[in-house]
Every structure is written in C-alpha cells, then in structure tokens.
Amino acid sequence: MKLLVTGGAGYVGSVCAAVLLEQGHDVTIVDNFSTGNREAVPEGAHLVEGNVADVAANVLSAGDFEGVLHFAARSLVGESVEIPSDYWHGNVVTTLALLDAMRENNVPSLVFSSTAATYGEPSKVPITEDMPTQPTNPYGATKLSIDFMITSFAKAYGLAATSLRYFNVAGAYGDIGENRAIETHLIPIVLQVALGHRDKIYLFGDDWNTPDGTPVRDYIHIRDLADAHVLALQANKPGVHSIYNLGSGEGYSVKQVVDMCRKVTGRDIPAEVAPRRAGDPAVLVASSDKIKSELGWKPTRTDLETIATDAWNFTRNLGDKAHSAKR
Numbered sequence: 001m002k003l004l005v006t007g008g009a010g011y012v013g014s015v016c017a018a019v020l021l022e023q024g025h026d027v028t029i030v031d032n033f034s035t036g037n038r039e040a041v042p043e044g045a046h047l048v049e050g051n052v053a054d055v056a057a058n059v060l061s062a063g064d065f066e067g068v069l070h071f072a073a074r075s076l077v078g079e080s081v082e083i084p085s086d087y088w089h090g091n092v093v094t095t096l097a098l099l100d101a102m103r104e105n106n107v108p109s110l111v112f113s114s115t116a117a118t119y120g121e122p123s124k125v126p127i128t129e130d131m132p133t134q135p136t137n138p139y140g141a142t143k144l145s146i147d148f149m150i151t152s153f154a155k156a157y158g159l160a161a162t163s164l165r166y167f168n169v170a171g172a173y174g175d176i177g178e179n180r181a182i183e184t185h186l187i188p189i190v191l192q193v194a195l196g197h198r199d200k201i202y203l204f205g206d207d208w209n210t211p212d213g214t215p216v217r218d219y220i221h222i223r224d225l226a227d228a229h230v231l232a233l234q235a236n237k238p239g240v241h242s243i244y245n246l247g248s249g250e251g252y253s254v255k256q257v258v259d260m261c262r263k264v265t266g267r268d269i270p271a272e273v274a275p276r277r278a279g280d281p282a283v284l285v286a287s288s289d290k291i292k293s294e295l296g297w298k299p300t301r302t303d304l305e306t307i308a309t310d311a312w313n314f315t316r317n318l319g320d321k322a323h324s325a326k327r
C-alpha cells in the first residue's frame with residue numbers, strides 16, 4: 001500500500017514505518033524533527049520535512065495514498081498540564097488539518113496513535129474500551145477529542161479508521177529505541193542512571209494507593225505495538241471507527257520496573273522518592289482482549305524482562321556511540 005506516516009522520525013512512528021517497509025509497503029514520512037531523530041527515519045522511506053498541518057494537503061495531493069498512520073503529536077503528560085495550548089494546537093488542530101487533507105484527496109484509511117490517558121483514573125482494572133473516558137490531563141483530553149473527531153468523519157465521510165490506545169510503550173526494535181533530547185519516560189531514564197548519565201532515578205510519589213505505593217503501569221513492547229498497526233490497517237472498514245487498547249495486561253509498579261532494570265543491567269541504580277507528578281493516574285492496566293479477538297493480535301514480547309533487556313541493549317549501544325563520538 002502507499003502510506004503516509006506522520007511522526008515517522010519519532011520512537012513509535014519510526015518502528016512502525018520500518019515494519020511497514022519490511023512488509024513491502026511504500027512509505028512516505030512527514031516529520032518536523034521537533035522531537036524525532038533523523039537517524040530513526042528508516043531506510044527506504046520517502047521523507048518530507050515539515051509540520052503535518054502545513055504539508056499534509058500537498059503531500060497527499062501528489063499521489064494515490066491508500067492510508068495514513070498518524071503518530072505526530074505532543075505526548076508528555078506533565079508538559080501538557082503546563083502548556084496545554086501547545087497540545088490543543090499540536091494535536092487537535094493538526095489532526096483536523098490532516099483529516100481534511102485526507103478527505104479532500106480521497107485517502108480512505110487512518111490508523112491513529114491514541115493513548116490510555118484518554119481513560120483517566122479508571123474505576124477498575126484491567127481497562128476495557130467501553131469504560132468511561134475521563135482524562136486527568138490535557139494530553140489525554142486532546143487525544144480523546146481527536147477520537148470524537150475521527151468518529152464523526154467515519155460517520156459523515158466514510159473514513160475507515162482505527163484508534164489504538166497505547167499503554168506504556170517500551171523496548172527497542174533493531175537500532176530504533178527511545179532516544180529523545182528531553183527524556184521524561186521511566187525506563188529510558190532508569191537506564192540512563194544505569195549507564196551513569198544521571199545520578200539517580202526520582203520516584204514520583206510513593207504514597208499512591210497501590211501495593212508498594214508507586215504507580216502501576218502496563219508496559220508493551222514496541223515491536224508488538226507495531227504489529228497491531230499493520231493489523232488495524234488491514235482490518236479498517238469504510239465508515240467504521242474502531243478503538244482498541246494495546247497493552248500486555250500486566251501491571252508493574254515504578255519500583256518493580258527499577259528492580260527489573262537493576263537485574264538486566266547488573267548495575268546499581270540509586271533511587272530517591274520525589275513529589276508526585278501532575279496529571280499522573282495511580283494505575284493504568286489494559287485489557288487487550290478486544291484487539292486479540294477481533295484482529296487476531298498476538299503479542300510475543302509481553303514480559304517486562306524482555307522489554308527491559310531490549311531497551312538496555314539499545315541504550316547501552318547509544319551510550320557507546322555517544323562516548324566514541326566525544327573521543
């Protein structure tokens with residue numbers, strides 16, 4: 001298929017683009033490199049540098065695109081609480097421009113990168129797709145608003161669409177992993193501590209209503225996540241907007257993640273309790289039964305040890321490269 005991948009230089013977008021290319025699709029990436037990396041753009045992809053809202057209409061008018069995978073977004077919970085305007089523009093306004101460009105150019109199919117943050121603080125876990133959506137931060141609110149937008153486009157204009165609500169994506173695929181200029185995510189930060197690039201990991205609160213007092217999350221391997229995008233694209237039906245959760249179904253506390261990273265790295269990882277981070281819910285664990293039964297998704301890297309090991313191999317390699325570049 002001829003596909004547009006927005007945000008294809010970011011962590012999730014670049015792995016999905018790489019997998020689509022491996023499967024023989026023709027992939028064009030749009031990225032403004034605000035958070036993405038040039039090295040992450042997979043070989044064989046066409047690249048258009050720019051903001052999605054500015055370039056989508058032009059890119060899509062140039063050929064017979066059959067689908068769009070939309071990853072480009074602002075995606076940090078804490079930041080979204082501090083600068084919500086950037087999130088409403090960067091996520092909602094941008095996606096509206098993209099959907100209009102798709103409609104004007106008869107691009108029939110969309111896979112949208114959504115998030116567990118659309119649910120907010122769940123009343124029970126695991127979270128199923130029919131549970132209430134009450135985001136606790138602007139990031140989740142923008143993604144939920146986009147879901148409403150997509151539903152209306154499916155209904156009125158026949159768009160074939162799937163939103164995938166990611167839980168905590170982690171791990172690496174080949175030489176693509178988490179490599180952000182400003183890192184806020186737990187596993188890459190813990191591994192930077194293991195490498196000696198940071199002094200310690202700050203645990204954002206140890207007085208949450210969870211078994212060990214630290215927040216519980218559901219970590220999903222990036223490669224399993226990419227497979228789900230391919231399945232969603234194949235299953236998309238005109239006029240239907242499907243929504244699926246994507247997680248491993250297993251919850252791990254922040255302390256358990258730190259312990260697992262100590263185990264796979266064999267290194268000391270000092271930790272210190274710090275205040276809670278704004279916008280964080282206590283527990284987010286997915287039920288992914290719907291995508292398993294409807295699309296036949298079969299995650300194969302669900303254990304935390306595999307996820308942490310793959311992330312560590314990537315991070316260590318990155319650390320070595322940075323070290324030799326300095327010499």
Ligand code: UDP
Pocket residue numbers: 077168184185186187189201202203204205215216217254277280
């Ligand atoms: N976290 C932490 N210290 C850090 C980074 C994250 O304690 O330096 C916690 C954070 O409060 C959350 C969990 O780790 O409970 C996962 O956070 P992350 O930012 O990786 O993903 P999110 O759940 O926000 O999507």
